[in-house]
Amino acid sequence: MSEHSGLSEAAGEQAPGRGEKEYSGSIATYTAGLVFALLLTGASFLVSQTHLLWGPGVPAGLAVLAIAQMGVHLVFFLHISTGSDNTNNVVALAFGILIVTLIVSGTFWIMAHLNGNMMPASAIMEMSR
Numbered sequence: 001m002s003e004h005s006g007l008s009e010a011a012g013e014q015a016p017g018r019g020e021k022e023y024s025g026s027i028a029t030y031t032a033g034l035v036f037a038l039l040l041t042g043a044s045f046l047v048s049q050t051h052l053l054w055g056p057g058v059p060a061g062l063a064v065l066a067i068a069q070m071g072v073h074l075v076f077f078l079h080i081s082t083g084s085d086n087t088n089n090v091v092a093l094a095f096g097i098l099i100v101t102l103i104v105s106g107t108f109w110i111m112a113h114l115n116g117n118m119m120p121a122s123a124i125m126e127m128s129r
Contacts, residue, residue, distance in 0.1 A: 025079060033076025040069045 044065045053061045074080040
């Protein structure tokens, strides 16, 4: 028989710093997160479908609501906080944001250069004749 006979003792099955039966959140935390997420979702539909904001300010209002929605998800559902035990989570989140930013900005950069270096549509049509 091996040293680790129980499945719950296998490496990688529980989060570091957490007890075997300890949960990362409570029903109240998840319910509050759900309520905030639903309110922010409703607010974004309200902002986009009504004239509560000045027309050109709607995209900025939606961006603010989207950032608030991300914050609610990070805090209430992913439990990202400023505690010392969450350092690895924050570093992983920052790295993920960096990678997504590099991919999106690189895509826009490539598309802009392709747009600038392509032949006009009329020249392409004349080549096909």
